[in-house]
Amino acid sequence: MANLIVHGGKPLSGTITPSGNKNAVLPILCATLLTDEPVTLRNVPAITDIEKLVGFFRELGSLIDWDREAKTMRLDHSDLGSDFDPQTLPQGMRSAVLLFAPLLQRFKEIHLDSNPKGCALGIRELDPHLEILTCLGAKVDHNGELKLSIEDTFKSASHWADYMSVTTTETFVMAAATGSGVSTLTNAASEPHVQDLCRFLQSMGAKIDGIGTSVITVTGVEKLQGTDATISSDHHEVATFLALGAITGGHVKISDSVPQHFDLINRSFAKLGVNISYEGDIAVCEANQSLKVQQPFTSNLLPKIEAAPWPYFPVDLLPPMVALATKADGVMHFWNKVYEGGFAWLPELVKFGAHAVVSDPHRIIVFGQRPMRPAIVEAPYIIRAAVALYMTAASIEGRSIVKNADPIRRAHPQFAENLRKLGAEIEWDG
Numbered sequence: 001m002a003n004l005i006v007h008g009g010k011p012l013s014g015t016i017t018p019s020g021n022k023n024a025v026l027p028i029l030c031a032t033l034l035t036d037e038p039v040t041l042r043n044v045p046a047i048t049d050i051e052k053l054v055g056f057f058r059e060l061g062s063l064i065d066w067d068r069e070a071k072t073m074r075l076d077h078s079d080l081g082s083d084f085d086p087q088t089l090p091q092g093m094r095s096a097v098l099l100f101a102p103l104l105q106r107f108k109e110i111h112l113d114s115n116p117k118g119c120a121l122g123i124r125e126l127d128p129h130l131e132i133l134t135c136l137g138a139k140v141d142h143n144g145e146l147k148l149s150i151e152d153t154f155k156s157a158s159h160w161a162d163y164m165s166v167t168t169t170e171t172f173v174m175a176a177a178t179g180s181g182v183s184t185l186t187n188a189a190s191e192p193h194v195q196d197l198c199r200f201l202q203s204m205g206a207k208i209d210g211i212g213t214s215v216i217t218v219t220g221v222e223k224l225q226g227t228d229a230t231i232s233s234d235h236h237e238v239a240t241f242l243a244l245g246a247i248t249g250g251h252v253k254i255s256d257s258v259p260q261h262f263d264l265i266n267r268s269f270a271k272l273g274v275n276i277s278y279e280g281d282i283a284v285c286e287a288n289q290s291l292k293v294q295q296p297f298t299s300n301l302l303p304k305i306e307a308a309p310w311p312y313f314p315v316d317l318l319p320p321m322v323a324l325a326t327k328a329d330g331v332m333h334f335w336n337k338v339y340e341g342g343f344a345w346l347p348e349l350v351k352f353g354a355h356a357v358v359s360d361p362h363r364i365i366v367f368g369q370r371p372m373r374p375a376i377v378e379a380p381y382i383i384r385a386a387v388a389l390y391m392t393a394a395s396i397e398g399r400s401i402v403k404n405a406d407p408i409r410r411a412h413p414q415f416a417e418n419l420r421k422l423g424a425e426i427e428w429d430g
């Protein structure tokens, strides 16, 4: 585990180019298993989740040429054997669950001893995945180990899911893409990365309708082909660097900033007094904005930022907003409608002097502009919480340490290097 040593209190200013979206590139990498033809991916971020997945593919027999400098990856799965040997999927990353459908399509039967979990945000249940795979004709046994099998190919089905789950929707489209007929998922997720996976599958020849809506229909095709695709900018990283500018009083510009995804995210920034403007597709956070909670028109209403499945405010962006709220003049209510453990890291934030009250596992109230001091804090295994703890440290004059901050490397390549370009004093220790 590695710690971040931070000397905070300096405005962070400059221009950043965001990296490819972790939650888009990982399902796309899993989907490459659906073809024997070569696939080229561009704008691939050098993050640890991809290192693990690439290691797993190589263990299976895939040929992978990854030029980290050029951010390109060429994958060729044509030499994969006919038996599935490894029983353990890559650990510590939720995206490992996205291997189920493509591995089944290839090997027809897989035995696994692990239950793919990622950030420690809650239970991270498997049931919706097993449910959708069962609907599509898979046989599921779990006696100690998990055994999944299909006869020849996935069958067609119509399924109405309990809730909009990102990875379950991705499992559905991957399984149905080469299934035997027309399949429909109602209550499908529509996050930008879910849309990216669907478009990637389309570029391989998949027939998918309803992308970006809550009803997705897939008409199975016999075979998918190779393709050449570019991973989109990570809207989480764009928002994180804008928030870092805002919390330190710096002037930050982000190129390739996918403004089409930012209407509600920018309104949420505005609720904390932060104005985000645009020069084409460059997002700009001007220096020295006075962080002040915007009061609602309705009297006696606590201002609120609530996160839920897209197109709501993204749950993975709540922690940076919570960090910002500690610096804002006013009181903000945060509501995480997704995870029961999404605020478990708050006691660490409080070590900096922040005043945050946990109302229940899904809701907190932050009282801003309390006197803050440097601190030694412990990051949980939650990427965005580690980022939020760093942000807070960066905004306070003096030396802080964010211990065990390496989950950040799961999503943000060159994190410290990028920040140093903005003038940050930050070092990894370990």
Ligand SMILES: CC(=O)N[C@H]1[C@@H](OP(=O)(O)OP(=O)(O)OC[C@H]2O[C@@H](n3ccc(=O)[nH]c3=O)[C@H](O)[C@@H]2O)O[C@H](CO)[C@@H](O)[C@@H]1O
Residues within 6 Å of the ligand: 023, 026, 094, 095, 122, 123, 124, 125, 163, 164, 165, 166, 167, 168, 189, 309, 315, 316, 337, 338, 339
């Ligand atoms: C690799 C990847 O893409 N990971 C993302 C994916 O995880 P993941 O696909 O695991 O997240 P889900 O969308 O399934 O939601 C996570 C959990 O939230 C709960 N839940 C969710 C929605 C809902 O309406 N009701 C409900 O109860 C369920 O317990 C569920 O297990 O989506 C999450 C939600 O955007 C993000 O935090 C993760 O970064």
Ligand SMILES: C=C(OP(=O)(O)O)C(=O)O
Residues within 6 Å of the ligand: 022, 023, 093, 094, 095, 117, 118, 119, 120, 121, 316, 383, 384, 411
């Ligand atoms: C929660 C995240 O990732 P994972 O689903 O892999 O835990 C995240 O990217 O913030």
